[in-house]
Amino acid sequence: MEQVKILLAEDDANLGLLLKEYLIAKNYNTTLCEDGDKAYDEFLKNPFDLCIFDIMMPHRDGFTLAKDIRLINSEIPIIFLTAKSMKEDVLEGFKLGADDYMTKPFSMEELLVRIEAVLRRTAGVKPENNQEEFKLGRYTFDAKKQYLVDGDNTIKLTTKESELLKLLCNNVNKVLERNLALKTIWSDDNYFNARSMDVYITKLRKHLKEEPSIEIINVHGKGYKLIM
Amino acid sequence: MEQVKILLAEDDANLGLLLKEYLIAKNYNTTLCEDGDKAYDEFLKNPFDLCIFDIMMPHRDGFTLAKDIRLINSEIPIIFLTAKSMKEDVLEGFKLGADDYMTKPFSMEELLVRIEAVLRRTAGVKPENNQEEFKLGRYTFDAKKQYLVDGDNTIKLTTKESELLKLLCNNVNKVLERNLALKTIWSDDNYFNARSMDVYITKLRKHLKEEPSIEIINVHGKGYKLIM
DNA sequence: ATTATGACTTAACAATCTTTAACACACAAG
DNA sequence: CTTGTGTGTTAAAGATTGTTAAGTCATAAT
Structure with missing residues (x-):
């Protein structure tokens, strides 16, 4: 039984830790990075199954981070988390190949079910990992x-x-x-x-x-x- | 590239027609039904690639409709559209295997990009309505x-x-x-x-x-x- | 019209699953 | 040590399910 690995980039330490704890409790192997640069380095170093990025972050914003990562991996699912709900931003996010886009504040449970919805679709790409x-x-x-x-x-x-x-x-x-x-x-x-x-x-x-x-x-x- | 077929269930005639026109203009073969029962019959008659359901509808609400359709086809992507944004409803929707859940009012462009995001992931999943x-x-x-x-x-x-x-x-x-x-x-x-x-x-x-x-x-x- | 056949339902009883109750024991705090 | 709460374990109660067989109904064959 393989654990799903999540790369979480969130500069707000409070929210970041909260999310990380929650996701780990839900059996997702979660790595938290406090800015875009660190997240990028982490992505280069280790393999992940899913990305969750805040948009507004120091050093490298979530959009830029996603763009850079898409150059390396065009398939990995990405979910954006942000306080910005302006239409252009949402559209921009999906144009970068986002799989979902959540506006703060959101409930952790909703994030969880959205993660599961995305993974359900992604898992279909390689349908052998159901071996429990x-x-x-x-x-x-x-x-x-x-x-x-x-x-x-x-x-x-x-x-x-x-x-x-x-x-x-x-x-x-x-x-x-x-x-x-x-x-x-x-x-x-x-x-x-x-x-x-x-x-x-x-x-x-x-x-x-x-x-x-x-x-x-x-x-x-x-x-x-x-x-x- | 075959045209994508969308089953749209929306009882508000204004919004329904607007969405249908818009989706057709974007080259989606869209069928509009004004209640859940009609949508279910339509689903039984023809194969679709994607469902977009309003929650509150006469005769058969969107959740029930989704549940019934999941019995026949557990793979087809479903997007819920609703004025209800209560947490329980969102969670309920995803539990039924929803792929996305949009709260009204939303922009048509956002719906479009979310449709595209869902289809990107489900590409290769052929409509299996008639699979016997x-x-x-x-x-x-x-x-x-x-x-x-x-x-x-x-x-x-x-x-x-x-x-x-x-x-x-x-x-x-x-x-x-x-x-x-x-x-x-x-x-x-x-x-x-x-x-x-x-x-x-x-x-x-x-x-x-x-x-x-x-x-x-x-x-x-x-x-x-x-x-x- | 009568009989035979097959599909489906209802009945009956056995087996299994889950919850609840009961009592014994363990742990932590005062 | 004593007390309150949490846990270990077994058994019984209550509910669901497994299975076989008999009953019911419609239809086809004679």
């Missing part, structure tokens, strides 16, 4: 088919078991926060759903008990962590 | 003739079997929600029809049992998912 398979020690976990395979023994997981294990796998060795998991899988983080989640953690532990190198540990008051 | 043939591993499913072919062995499917399998195929690897399938095939989602649907799922599973790479899995409380 994880190696867990002696086990192989197929999130799509909801199977947990251990040699010749195949355990069929239920939907909830599979969704939860997948979230844990996407955050190996990191804390999967309760409320995030609940909102993602149960769409509501009330007391009863939280207890239900605990029950599923027990179920998963039982399923994985044959492999001592894998453990789901609790982080008190925070959530769970899959370690391996 | 699906490859299911070793099987070939002809939805029109209601045949399921496996080498020299041809199984004749009943109408309901075929309709259900077609819906599943149109949503491969995604959850086909019970109530949507029931509304589409049985036109009513009461308890008995739901049970009938379960019976047909069993029948389909039996028909597809020779191909282990294909499975119809249940998503508890939600619906079924054809995975391959």
Whole structure:
């Protein structure tokens, strides 16, 4: 399971950090740069799947940055973030091959769904990366088919078991926060759903008990962590 | 270069005509429908490359229309146009697989550049309205003739079997929600029809049992998912 | 007209999934 | 240590789904 890499250029440190934290929490590998020059250097050094650029930045504005990057990569999706909502700017942005253009202030959730919409279309370019398979020690976990395979023994997981294990796998060795998991899988983080989640953690532990190198540990008051 | 066909659903006759004229002037073959029902019928009759839907419309609102169309074609790009800018609506729109979401009032030029941005990404996705043939591993499913072919062995499917399998195929690897399938095939989602649907799922599973790479899995409380 | 056939629905019961309840234990703060 | 809250675990309850078979209806064949 490959992580999507996002290059984020935003000179407002507050907004930048906020966005970065949020995107990382949503499992996007996010690199933040505080101006256009730094973002350009970063782009040259590392491969990315998606760009999110503020327009007004020191050293190199978002439009110029996009133009320069388009010279190197004409396919990578670009989303512009800006306080300017003037028509000419929007048009200019799309002329540079933007995939979306969001005017501040915007909600983080809206940015997220727009990112997903763009990636959904971009992913179609290379349609093989849907393989949702994880190696867990002696086990192989197929999130799509909801199977947990251990040699010749195949355990069929239920939907909830599979969704939860997948979230844990996407955050190996990191804390999967309760409320995030609940909102993602149960769409509501009330007391009863939280207890239900605990029950599923027990179920998963039982399923994985044959492999001592894998453990789901609790982080008190925070959530769970899959370690391996 | 074939002309791009746009299905436009907008109940405000003034705005609708204005948009239609504008899009036609920009060389988009545009069909205007004044409500959701007419748009749905039009979609069933002819193949399109892009949908542009108003949200608030008589007979069938834009969201419902999109949901119904997604059952038949899960790939066609959809842009929502609306006066509602509330966060929940935007998120709802994208959850239905929207590609963009524009809040009125907007400039026609901005709509145009956003259309172009969407089409740039979806280029190569041919309109699959009339696609009636699906490859299911070793099987070939002809939805029109209601045949399921496996080498020299041809199984004749009943109408309901075929309709259900077609819906599943149109949503491969995604959850086909019970109530949507029931509304589409049985036109009513009461308890008995739901049970009938379960019976047909069993029948389909039996028909597809020779191909282990294909499975119809249940998503508890939600619906079924054809995975391959 | 009667019978046979096939598609679809309804019934019945088994199996499974998820939630809720109950009680035991662990952790952090005072 | 004690208390309140969070977590581990099991079991039961409640709901959904799997499956087979019988029932219903329309149509075709005799």
